[in-house]
Amino acid sequence: MSYTFLQHYWWFLISLLGALLVFLLFVQGANTLIFELGKTPEERRLVINSTGRKWEFTFTTLVTFGGAFFAAFPLFYSTSFGGAYWLWMIILFSFVIQAVSYEFQNKLGNFLGARTFQVCLIINGIVGPLLLGGAVATFFDGSNFIVDKAHVTALSQPVISHWANASCGLDALLDPWNVVLGVAVLFLARILGLLYMRNNIDETTLRERCRRKLLPNTVLFLVFFLAFFVRLLVKDGYAYDSSTGVVSMAAGKYLANLLTMWPLAVVLLFGVAALLYGILRTWLKADYARGIWPAGIGTVLVVLVLFLIAGWNATAYYPSNADLQSSLTIANSSSSLFTLKTMFYVSLLIPLVLAYIAYCWHAMDHKKLTVEEVKDEESEAY
Amino acid sequence: MTNLLLDISTGTVDWARAQFALTAIYHWLFVPLTLGLALIMGIVETCYYRTGKAFWKEAARFWQRLFGVNFAMGVATGIILEFEFGTNWSNYSWMVGDIFGAPLAIEGIVAFFMESTFVAVMFFGWNKVSRGFHLASTWLTGLGATISAWWILVANAWMQYPIGQEFNPDTMRFEMTSFANVALSPFAVDKFCHTVTTSWIIGAAFTVAVSAWYLLKQRNTQLARQSIKIGAIVGLVATLLGALTGDNSAYMVAQTQPMKLAAMEGLYNGGTHQGLSVVALPGPFSQPDYENDVEPPYRIAVPNMLSILATHHADGYVPGVNDLLSGFTRPDGSKEPSAREKMTRGRRAIANLAQYRQLMTAAKTGKGDTAAAKAQAQKILPQLKADMPYFGYGYIKDVHHLVPNIPISFFAFRTMVGIGCLFILFFLVVLHYIYRLDISKPRWLLIAAIVMLPLAYIGSEAGWVVAEVGRQPWTIQDMLPVGAAVSGVSSGSIATTFFVFLFLFTTMLAVEISILCKQIKNYNFE
Secondary structure: OOHHHHHHHHHHHHHHHHHHHHHHOHHHHHHOOHHHHOOOHHHHHHHHHHHHOOHHHHHHHHHHHHHHHHHHOHHHHHHHHHHOHHHHHHHHHHHHHHHHHHHHHOOOOOOOOHHHHHHHHHHHHHHHHHHHHHHHHHHHHOEOEEEOHHHHHOOOOOOOEEEOOOOOOHHHHHOHHHHHHHHHHHHHHHHHHHHHHHHHEOOHHHHHHHHHHHHHHHHHHHHHHHHHHHHHHHOOEEEEOOOOOOEEEEOOHHHHHHHHOHHHHHHHHHHHHHHHHHHHHHHHOOOOOOOHHHHHHHHHHHHHHHHHHHHOOOEOOEOEOOOHHHOEOOOOOOOOHHHHHHHHHHHOOHHHHHHHHHHHHHHHHOOOEOHHHHHOHHHOOO | OEEOOOOOOOOHHHHHHHHHHHHHHHHHHHHHHHHHHHHHHHHHHHHHHHHOOHHHHHHHHHHHHHHHHHHHHHHHHHHHHHHHHHHOOHHHHHHHHHHHHHHHHHHHHHHHHHHHHHHHHHHHOOOOOOHHHHHHHHHHHHHHHHHHHHHHHHHHHHHHOOOOEEEEOOOOEEEEOOHHHHHOOHHHHHHHHHHHHHHHHHHHHHHHHHHHHHHHHOOOHHHHHHHHHHHHHHHHHHHHHHHHHHHHHHHHHHHHOHHHHHHHHOOOOOEOOOOEEEEOOOOOOEEOOHHHOOOOOOOEEEOOHHHHHHHOOOOOOEOOHHHHHHOEEOOOOOEEOOHHHHHHHHHHHHHHHHHHHHHHHHHHHOOOOHHHHHHHHHHHHHHHHHHHHHHHHHHOOOHHHHOOOHHHHHHHHHHHHHHHHHHHHHHHHHHHHHHOOOOOOOHHHHHHHHHHHHHHHHHHHHHHHHHHHOOOOEEEOOOEEHHHHOOOOOHHHHHHHHHHHHHHHHHHHHHHHHHHHHHHHHOOOO
16 A cells, blocks of 8 residues: 555545535534424424434544544644634534533423523534535635744744634635535535435424425525535636645646546536435425435535545645645645554444444334324433 | 742643643543443343343433433533644644544544444434343443543553654654554553543442432432442442552553652652652642752651552652752663753754754755755754654753642642542442441431542542643653644633633533432432
């Protein structure tokens, strides 16, 4: 296994984790709909209990995404988290308040009231996808940081990476295209949330309400996503020379990446088709409830390809607009050959992990969630 | 004497340290109960699986409900810790990310998914999966939490005893050379054993306290009698294992972090036949006058005990703070350089590294005589390699910065050990009443069981205070001090997030305690 192969392999795994994370944001998307879908306290409990059995996967995937980035590309971990401080902190705060909201809200002794924690779930539902989408968009639009490893030898201030302005990462939200992708991810999360609940909840009124909400969310998602995607295909990208490491701007870089790595273009088209098929079939057929599967698979494929064209084919995946040569590539930001190789063997456990997750989900979800189950004290419902 | 309160700065480093301390202390309020209660509820559910009696099923569900409330808080406070390495310690993330990132990633892949998958089956799967599958899920939830502890403690142990790595001057960072040395270091093995077994004490103390409350109120007595028995047995085994692994921890610290041991004991001038202070009263807010060897007042020591603890020999040599600062000769004749010499060599390493980088950059960009630059750079490497063990000392400005906070280390160590010993006695007394007398009768013991619960937490937190305060100023022992590990973020940003966390976690903790109390109070065993 060569160093280059392992760097590409680990970028693939990061991309896969990122793609799975975006898919699992259906939890957040559904939570933004608590009050829109749940007209009665009973219905709201159904929504919360439906996502309440999956939220830990989203959370764990986010943590593993961070851990994998740390292990495989530590310079990204150092530069982005230490630089875009406030952007990441706001994301983290929203996930902290989410983590207790399920368990606490309907328990006796919760002196803050159920509504407080429902609002926390909604805050996380909006802020999580919006800012995570915005953060991913910076992979294509660039950020403002400077990396200089020579600072290690500066005794007074040996910090190697700095944000080039005082915004600590919030400047990402001043670039409208980052916001556009953030909004697209938010509406995608809502679509996936609707499809998931339609599949997971056995309650006719709520299911029908999910179906009706699909269309407006899909229209808004398509407007924002297509705007970002079309612009991505025509914009300049951040390329680097594999032999010297020098970063330069290249016209139509991301379109060129899709054409050069054409199987990715095929996967992307398949992913878009699967996502739209899942949405449209659910919308058109009143008795179809399995739309989350094609839409979910489609989402994973689309996001996977977006991540891959950001980092493969000699592309700087975390570009710097403040200092182009500070841009991070999978070559200049990765761990050593030894570590990547060691972690390669660890990554062979991932199929086993996916297998037991699938087995447990199947065991738990073959009976759909009903009002009776939520009311039943034996069920330990939230 | 330095006033330690006045010595705290308002700069980024101290705010970053304060924030990490705050989040770690909060996180550690929930993790040991998760680990301990996982064992208790696993045992209880196994009783149900083997006997098929409804009593055990109901008992398992009761403890699992309490586990669930606590588990959520552990998750909420844990996510911050992982990302804080990046947000607050970005230089650290680059300098040692090649080694430190791996255990964190493995923790996510191997442990967190196991926990999050099976915890959902455990809570919601009673009527959906078979009894065997459910029992397996309960144990796998605990196993996931324990594996998670393994990997995060491997990471922590590596910071205290950094082996299996070397510095790469081309990438300007430390890189892993042996995964086995990192993952199976004796420091990590001991740290894991000590941390997990002492976490079981908290699970046991919690079970005993809740059961004692029911016995005092004469409610749910069958649940209480069975649970207190399991809790006390687990507690006694855990305290004994904790004492055994704790003894080994002190031995490991003596070998690898002698300054930490000297601070824990308040030992200023070392030697052979050193005694262990049982009682002493150093000023809590000021660094003692160790240079003049002013002994703490009211000191009562057990002769030779520190030597036995540190070397396993009554006449073993233990260096004190001044020996470590001024250098000393070990009984085997080997010399430990003085702190000033280490600082000089550290600065030389940093200067040589700067020169090496300049030469290699010149060679890479093709300016001037490339071959000569490369050759000159290669000449620097042997000296750089020889000075590398003292690299971190190059960033230290004053030798006294190498001495951790002595009063905190001293008192925290005694708090941890004292409470640990008290728990051995406590669980023995409880078991005596369970098996020989009647546990529901002595009100004093039942009240003591409730009072002991916060003590268990204090003891556990004190253990972490010893481990983390005692290793200052190092994030990585001898390699990277806190000042060189921090991010380039303003102190104002970190101070703001510090108070946000403080507010958030305190509010959440208050809600959690309120919910736990209500659940225990309102519960009626069917």
